[in-house]
Amino acid sequence: MDDLAFALTRFLSGEGTSLATANSLEVLLDAAYPEDETVQDVVVDLASYRPGGGEFLFDTPEMQRRLSRLQTYLKTKS
Secondary structure (H helix, E strand, O other), rough: OOHHHHHHHHHOOOOOOHHHHHHHHHHHHHHOOOOOOOHHHHHHHOOEEEEEEEEEEEEEHHHHHHHHHHHHHHHHHO
């Protein structure tokens, strides 16, 4: 399993929802899909992620929803 798939799976399962994992996902997605607007929207979302949320920030359940949708989208592209 490549680094992107591994990080995405860990985040979605709840095993790896740290800010460091989100930052890694942000970098990996940006590098893998620099021209894909849907992916880039999630990259921006990841930059606004904090595990506990906050004003103008996404919390873990919301980020998991967004990443789940992205995972489905990416599967349709392969």
